[in-house]
Structures are given as structure tokens and as C-alpha cells.
Amino acid sequence: MAEVRAARPRLVATDLDGTLVRSDGSVSAYTAEVLAQIEARGVPVVFVTGRPLRWTEEVFEHVGEHGLAVVSNGALVWDVARHRSHLERPIEPALGLEACRLLRAALPDAAFAVETLAGFGLEDHFVELAPVPADARRGPVEELLDRPALKLLARHERLGPQEFWELAEQAVGGRLVITWSSTSSLLEISAPGVTKASTLELLCTDLGVDAADVVAFGDMPNDLPMLAWAGSSYAMAGAHPTVLETALHRAGSNDDDGVARVLAGLFDL
Incomplete structure (x- = not known):
């Protein structure tokens, strides 16, 4: 080129x-x-x-x-x-929750976290490798996605990054943008486009x-x-x-x- x-x-x-x-x-x-x-x-x-x-x-x-x-x-x-x-x-809550349901149906062991302007929230079984902020919210993703999210994170402890991404792409079907930048199996999910x-x-x-x-x-x-x-x-x-x-x-x-x-x-x- x-x-x-x-x-x-x-x-x-x-x-x-x-x-x-x-x-x-x-x-x-x-x-x-x-x-x-x-x-x-x-x-x-x-x-x-x-x-x-x-x-x-x-x-x-x-x-x-x-x-x-x-x-x-x-x-x-x-x-x-x-x-x-x-x-x-941002990702609108309804669309983010739909993606989480699809991912969890295809990959039951997936865990989720949410980044918003207000701060960070994570599910109890989401393994965060970096220090978790003291004011981070904890709970199921259905509670965490109660407002527009800048980024939705999904982690899997058994799949490699490439395999996790490929399976997630199939499950979500282009509804959201899924990418990754970590050597661990952490997917970064953004709003459409x-x-x-x-x-x-x-x-x-x-x-x-x-x-x-x-x-x-x-x-x-x-x-x-x-x-x-x-x-x-x-x-x-x-x-x-x-x-x-x-x-x-x-x-x-x-x-x-x-x-x-x-x-x-x-x-x-």
C-alpha cells in the first residue's frame, strides 16, 4: 500500500x-x-x-x-x-446488557466489568490484575450497567485472548465493537462504530x-x-x-x- x-x-x-x-x-x-x-x-x-x-x-x-x-x-x-x-x-445500557446476555450464554464463565465517567465497577468473580479503586462498585453486571458505559470489559480465565475474541465476536454478532490489547484474556467492548x-x-x-x-x-x-x-x-x-x-x-x-x-x-x- x-x-x-x-x-x-x-x-x-x-x-x-x-x-x-x-x-x-x-x-x-x-x-x-x-x-x-x-x-x-x-x-x-x-x-x-x-x-x-x-x-x-x-x-x-x-x-x-x-x-x-x-x-x-x-x-x-x-x-x-x-x-x-x-x-x-458510550454504550447504552440496554445494548450493553444484551451483549452480556449473549456472551454469557455462549461463554458461561465470562466475567464483566464496566468503566463509566463516574468510575469503575466489577462483578465479584472478575479478576482485575491492576489495583482496584477504593470506590469501585461491586455487583452483577445488571446492576453495574445502570448508566451509559464508556467501556465494557469481559474476562475469561481459561481461554486465550484470540480464541476468546473470536468466540465473543460470533456471540455478539457485530452489535458492539470488540477488541483487545492485553496479553491476558481481557476483551474491551465499545459502542457500535x-x-x-x-x-x-x-x-x-x-x-x-x-x-x-x-x-x-x-x-x-x-x-x-x-x-x-x-x-x-x-x-x-x-x-x-x-x-x-x-x-x-x-x-x-x-x-x-x-x-x-x-x-x-x-x-x-
């Missing part, structure tokens, strides 16, 4: 975990400096992540004065500077930036729509095989400042 873009990108879109953020959860001083220099040239750096808002806030200091982040795989655009929602694309790419496209339209002028970076299946949409795309070293097949270019690993080194070359820093 031929690459079509301007000599230099007008917007940088980057995933976080496995892409920009190091394995220890940090953003290196070198990467932070490169992002700051790009922002100083008037080029927005947009974090496009599957992380919920509560985890994305940890790295907001690096988004620059443009201050916009695409969170929860496209369900939320957060205005960092004003600390408020810019755009929400909501992906990193579709929300990034809406944001770029607001900013007057064409897809051809966007450079994107990612490493996991939830990045695939964004990498296919952007005019220039980079798969990180060690990325999922489907990402390596989709992206136009390769970058070094997240632990070697792969994103920053590519950007330093693109912008002659």
Missing part, C-alpha cells in the same frame, strides 16, 4: 502502553522532550489509548498545550487543559487535519483501525502480528524510545 501524506505530519497520534510508555510505566525524559518540541511547532500530539481516564491522567503532563486525549478506545475525548469531557460515545480510528477522525475533522497528514503508532489489535486510517503508520518492535501486517513502517520498542526516535527524524529535531 502506497503511503500518502505531507512531508511532515500535522498531527501525531500515539498509543500508550507498549508504544509510548515504557514497560515500567514511565515516559522517558528523551520522549518527553521530543513531544514538547513537536507541540512547540504547533503540531498536536494526541494520546489514543484503551486506558480508562483514571489511568490516562498519569501521563497527561506530556500532551502539551493542545491538551486532547482519546481515551477508552475512542469512547471519550478528554480536554486535558479544561479537565472536562470534549466528546462521549466506536474505535480509536473513528473518534480520531472526528477529532481531526474538528482540527481541520486530513488522515493523510496524521502519523500513528501502535502495537496491539485495538490499534489496527487507527493504523489503517492514518496516512502514515508505525508498528512497534514486538507488536502483535496483525499490527505488523497493517502498519506501513516499523519503529523501535517502547523501552528504546521508538516513537520519539521516529518523530525526531520526521521533524528533523
Whole structure:
């Protein structure tokens, strides 16, 4: 596939975990400096992540004065500077509950959790690998999905990620968008049509930036729509095989400042 873009990108879109953020959860001083220099040239750096808002806030200091982040795989655009929602694309409760019923009928051992702007909720048998917030709600998903959800999570303790995703896709039948970005069997479910790419496209339209002028970076299946949409795309070293097949270019690993080194070359820093 031929690459079509301007000599230099007008917007940088980057995933976080496995892409920009190091394995220890940090953003290196070198990467932070490169992002700051790009922002100083008037080029927005947009974090496009599957992380919920509560985890994305940890790295907001690096988004620059443009201050916009695409969170929860496209369900939320957060205005960092004003600390408020810019755009929400949630799952309506009735549709989310229908998907849960279908998944549970096909995969009885599935457990669910819910991310909303109000916080996190999880079923008692949902195994959360990260620390659970002290104010997290607990109960059956029928109680947790009492309001629009930014993301519905499904976990299975016996199936591998790819097998779980394939079976879930069959069960839900396209009613919602199902993807994954974890090495564990955790599915991330979004409202119809909501992906990193579709929300990034809406944001770029607001900013007057064409897809051809966007450079994107990612490493996991939830990045695939964004990498296919952007005019220039980079798969990180060690990325999922489907990402390596989709992206136009390769970058070094997240632990070697792969994103920053590519950007330093693109912008002659």
C-alpha cells in the first residue's frame, strides 16, 4: 500500500502502553522532550489509548498545550487543559446488557466489568490484575450497567485472548465493537462504530487535519483501525502480528524510545 501524506505530519497520534510508555510505566525524559518540541511547532500530539481516564491522567503532563486525549478506545475525548469531557460515545445500557446476555450464554464463565465517567465497577468473580479503586462498585453486571458505559470489559480465565475474541465476536454478532490489547484474556467492548480510528477522525475533522497528514503508532489489535486510517503508520518492535501486517513502517520498542526516535527524524529535531 502506497503511503500518502505531507512531508511532515500535522498531527501525531500515539498509543500508550507498549508504544509510548515504557514497560515500567514511565515516559522517558528523551520522549518527553521530543513531544514538547513537536507541540512547540504547533503540531498536536494526541494520546489514543484503551486506558480508562483514571489511568490516562498519569501521563497527561506530556500532551502539551493542545491538551486532547482519546481515551477508552475512542469512547471519550478528554480536554486535558479544561479537565472536562470534549466528546462521549458510550454504550447504552440496554445494548450493553444484551451483549452480556449473549456472551454469557455462549461463554458461561465470562466475567464483566464496566468503566463509566463516574468510575469503575466489577462483578465479584472478575479478576482485575491492576489495583482496584477504593470506590469501585461491586455487583452483577445488571446492576453495574445502570448508566451509559464508556467501556465494557469481559474476562475469561481459561481461554486465550484470540480464541476468546473470536468466540465473543460470533456471540455478539457485530452489535458492539470488540477488541483487545492485553496479553491476558481481557476483551474491551465499545459502542457500535466506536474505535480509536473513528473518534480520531472526528477529532481531526474538528482540527481541520486530513488522515493523510496524521502519523500513528501502535502495537496491539485495538490499534489496527487507527493504523489503517492514518496516512502514515508505525508498528512497534514486538507488536502483535496483525499490527505488523497493517502498519506501513516499523519503529523501535517502547523501552528504546521508538516513537520519539521516529518523530525526531520526521521533524528533523
